[in-house]
Amino acid sequence: MYIQSCKQTPDFSCGRLRYVLYAGSVRINGIGAIAARTLYEGGYRNIVEIAHAKAAQLLESMNSVNVNNQYYKAKLGEKDMQFIIDAANILLEATIREKSR
Numbered sequence: 001m002y003i004q005s006c007k008q009t010p011d012f013s014c015g016r017l018r019y020v021l022y023a024g025s026v027r028i029n030g031i032g033a034i035a036a037r038t039l040y041e042g043g044y045r046n047i048v049e050i051a052h053a054k055a056a057q058l059l060e061s062m063n064s065v066n067v068n069n070q071y072y073k074a075k076l077g078e079k080d081m082q083f084i085i086d087a088a089n090i091l092l093e094a095t096i097r098e099k100s101r
Contacts, residue, residue: 022036025040025046025050028087029087029091031087039062042065043061048092050085051088059078
């Protein structure tokens, strides 16, 4: 179901709906609500997309979103992005192992 606005989902407030959309990425070590929102707005919608990302592209995406929205003041680098990618891969592998049992 495609949701065009929060008004179409009477059982969710806009805030709760956002948390549902970001819920997967906040499971990644080092990702909080602001980073999850930045990732989502940068086009990284789930753990698989983050796990398969290139550090330089992920950094460019997050920085671009942050320039427009000023979500955080931290200066992130490719090492930070590689940490996120590695953590996403660990989580993805654990999820696959769990589902195969």
